[in-house]
Amino acid sequence: MSVILENPWLLGAVAGFVVINAMMVTAAWSIWFERKFAGAMQNRPGPTQVGWAGLLQPVADLLKLIQKEDIVPTNADRALFNLAPPLGMILVLAGLAVFPWAPGWVPADLDIGLLFILSISSLITIPVWMAGWASNNKYALLGGMRAAAQAVSFEVPLLLSALVPIILGGSLRLGDIVAAQADGRWFALWPPGPGSVAFVLFMLASLAEANRIPFDIPEAESELVAGITTEYVGMKFGLIYLAEYLHTAVSSLLGATLFLGGWDGPGPDGIHWLLLKSFALFAGIFWVRWTLLRYRADQFMALCWRVFVPVSLACVAVAAVWRVYA
């Protein structure tokens, strides 16, 4: 044990292996959870056939995806078409390295942890756009263009609302931001005002970055067939799909860490609180997905620039005033 803990390379490898596998398994079964959840909301059973209550459905889906014929469109840009799905996956998983899972459990304790996650996730647009362009399909291309426009716009309120916990916590290190919220002084609750508004804006902007309903216009199936995934089959489609789920999961983890006190909670602190909070946010995102309709592309941009950006700027200003005078 001490051999692993003393060697940073070994520690990184082991922590990375554990975190990545745990997240992949969670993501696979969160698809099962979402289908059950949606079924319950719509008064139908959801998956029931494979295993008890359909619990083995993700395994069956995986086997099916692996067996499918791998089709690449004739006029596609082959290299970029094949590169896009794994690249998206890598970028989503890379952000997990800096999370404080529990007191003292940080795989890579960077002093710019939050900035690291935000910069890595700002890159995720590139593989999404790449998939759309390389497919050589007009629907895929439109989806990719929408994704790029959406990501560039929502980056602004996302970063501004993430500035609020940075100002209140006084650090870019995620561990310090969590520590500043110890004993229930979560930024979503205290100080009243900037924190809670920034929390809502942060989660909405994250939904837009992860292309989830009501902001999934890059993939709008009623307009664009399947958007960027139109030409993808088999495991490549599976990777894009899974990366989207993982992105949502990482956003929930980040929301819980920045605004809901991370591993802090009543009783003993620890990883269980972080997981519980992020799972609640994750389920909330599914709830929104199965309740709301999709925004129209232009209304959605107007919402971003006319509402999200000014409100998040105001949050930053109020948080700064609070930090200096209170």
Add this chain to the structure above:
Amino acid sequence: MIDWLLFAVLSFFALGGAARVVTSENLVHVVLYLAVTLIATAGVYAQMDAGFLAAIQILLYTGGVITLMLFAVLLARRNGGSVPAEGHTSPLRSLLVAGLVAGLSGYTILRGGAPNRAPEALSTAELGRVLLDPLALPFEALSVLLLAAMIGAIVLARRKDA
């Protein structure tokens, strides 16, 4: 040893990407190779303990500017996204410009001489303090400059419409 290996890999991607930016025929590939160069350069920054600079480089240049460029390339594309064949490229002129740039930067580097001490790594907190206290005025002046550039761009874009 590992440091040198990492530096070699990062330099390979930075220089290789830059070379492909110049030689690639496909405009989209050019932008993506530029992204490779920028990310590899950010890696070099991170290796020199300038983590903040590395993260900002990725956040602004790769996440923001490259995404905008990808967007712009498609809005302005000709000949199916590839570089127009009827170019204004003359090897002589390119060579002249490249030579001038190389000469100027080489002269600057040689004049500066080799640094006689290792650059001290500034922590992100210290960097923030420096930017907001002794360097606050230049920092604000830069912001005003950027704002002026932005307003200028909007004015120019508007005039074309009317």
